[in-house]
Amino acid sequence: MNPSLSLQIPSPVQRIDIDLYREKNLEVYIKREDLIHPEVSGNKWRKLKYNIEQAKKENKGILTFGGAFSNHIYATAHAARYFGLPCIGLIRGKYVDLNNPSLSAVRAVGMQLELLSREEYGKKEEEDFLEVLQKKYPDYLIIPEGGNNAKAIEGLKELGKEINDLAFTPDLILVPAGTASTARGLLRSIPKQSQLLVFSSLKGDFLNDRLVLEENENWILQTEFHFGGYARVNADLINTINTFKTQTGIPLDPIYTAKMLYGFHALLERGAIEANSKILLIHTGGLQGILGHNIKYQAQEELRIQ
Numbered sequence: 077m078n079p080s081l082s083l084q085i086p087s088p089v090q091r092i093d094i095d096l097y098r099e100k101n102l103e104v105y106i107k108r109e110d111l112i113h114p115e116v117s118g119n120k121w122r123k124l125k126y127n128i129e130q131a132k133k134e135n136k137g138i139l140t141f142g143g144a145f146s147n148h149i150y151a152t153a154h155a156a157r158y159f160g161l162p163c164i165g166l167i168r169g170k171y172v173d174l175n176n177p178s179l180s181a182v183r184a185v186g187m188q189l190e191l192l193s194r195e196e197y198g199k200k201e202e203e204d205f206l207e208v209l210q211k212k213y214p215d216y217l218i219i220p221e222g223g224n225n226a227k228a229i230e231g232l233k234e235l236g237k238e239i240n241d242l243a244f245t246p247d248l249i250l251v252p253a254g255t256a257s258t259a260r261g262l263l264r265s266i267p268k269q270s271q272l273l274v275f276s277s278l279k280g281d282f283l284n285d286r287l288v289l290e291e292n293e294n295w296i297l298q299t300e301f302h303f304g305g306y307a308r309v310n311a312d313l314i315n316t317i318n319t320f321k322t323q324t325g326i327p328l329d330p331i332y333t334a335k336m337l338y339g340f341h342a343l344l345e346r347g348a349i350e351a352n353s354k355i356l357l358i359h360t361g362g363l364q365g366i367l368g369h370n371i372k373y374q375a376q377e378e379l380r381i382q
């Protein structure tokens with residue numbers, strides 16, 4: 077791949093040694109997918125890798141979708157720049173602020189943006205809509221929102237392979253979920269003895285329908301730590317982020333990884349995690365979202381991420 081994109085792969089694994097874990101005799105590790113690359117981080121790189129390969133092979137640019145603070149839009153814009161691929165982002169909402177930190181960064185690296193009304197955006201998976209879009213942009217590979225397609229899951233299997241290569245086999249692997257593509261890639265690639273705990277960042281249990289498609293049945297979906305739904309937060313959640321950062325030096329994002337960690341600690345307090353377990357947390361990245369979060373909540377001290 078392009079030598080100017082220097083990626084830290086395999087992503088580093090570090091032990092987290094805090095009182096809470098020591099008291100319960102747990103060995104807790106975190107796989108720092110957030111450190112793969114400062115801009116093209118976490119599961120979004122895993123998802124993009126084979127999509128970018130295809131775009132390069134077909135000599136195409138990349139066109140994709142996302143919200144005004146999307147980690148996927150951010151990662152795609154930066155990856156496309158490194159690989160010299162033109163790219164277009166279709167953004168949800170006619171009136172989003174093009175100068176928010178995420179969107180100004182992606183524009184600065186050359187992503188062309190188009191704002192779609194929420195209604196139009198809602199059609200982004202419909203065949204007719206995609207056909208018209210492909211006709212309008214014949215030289216672009218269209219990647220769905222969040223980067224979620226079959227190629228994405230292929231890329232995520234490489235994360236599972238890195239877990240197989242560790243010196244230990246985790247009893248539990250914890251991962252946050254939006255669409256659960258990351259979780260599905262892991263189910264196809266992690267050791268069979270490792271149980272996958274999937275923490276939904278969205279309200280509801282609809283991710284069950286996706287996870288049951290996988291052959292590996294060693295997973296549990298956790299649906300109670302959504303904090304009201306996608307991108308919703310409260311002071312408890314933000315406190316978890318700030319405390320964990322102080323204790324370990326590890327930053328968490330408010331949308332995904334913080335909800336996983338909060339859920340993990342809640343399960344621990346309830347005695348739902350067996351003592352002496354080896355636990356691997358997957359840090360899926362998403363830290364670019366903190367800037368936007370802090371602007372949104374600048375008037376609410378208790379919701380600010382330090």
Ligand SMILES: *Cc1c(COP(=O)(O)O)cnc(C)c1O
Nearest residue numbers: 254255256257258332360361362
């Ligand atoms: C996109 C994203 C997720 C969700 O991944 P899915 O594969 O959609 O479940 C989790 N964590 C971070 C940091 C993300 O950016």
